[in-house]
Amino acid sequence: MTVPVYIVLIYAFIVWIDPYGLLKQGKKRDFYMCSALCLISFSLAFSLAMDWEIPSPSPPIVWLVKQLF
Template sequence: MIIYLLLIYAVVIIIDPYGLLKQGKKRDFYVCSVLCLVSFSLAFALSMRWEIPSPSSPIVHWVRKLF
């Protein structure tokens, strides 16, 4: 499973962010790179069957603070 994950993300990283950098869109390149890194981290954690905490309780807490 990890090998598939690495191969798929290698293809995505070569095609998507690199094209943005060639077009001169540096800001878009950085945003895309950060989102790819976050996505890869979550996918890797799921493939390793690690427990990922739910962000819903902190979000509910912050919304209640606003109101």
């Protein structure tokens, strides 16, 4: 159960350093994009650390490519 704790601590450190610095520099659009990507990354890392099953995006991608050709 310690792996999720490490994940949360690592991401808290990353969020404190990276997006906050962008906001202080006045780069609001970069801040919002970085925050959104960080949230997605955190969600996936936490889900994997908790051994939750994540659905594969492959079937929709395969369907989309088949529709193009």
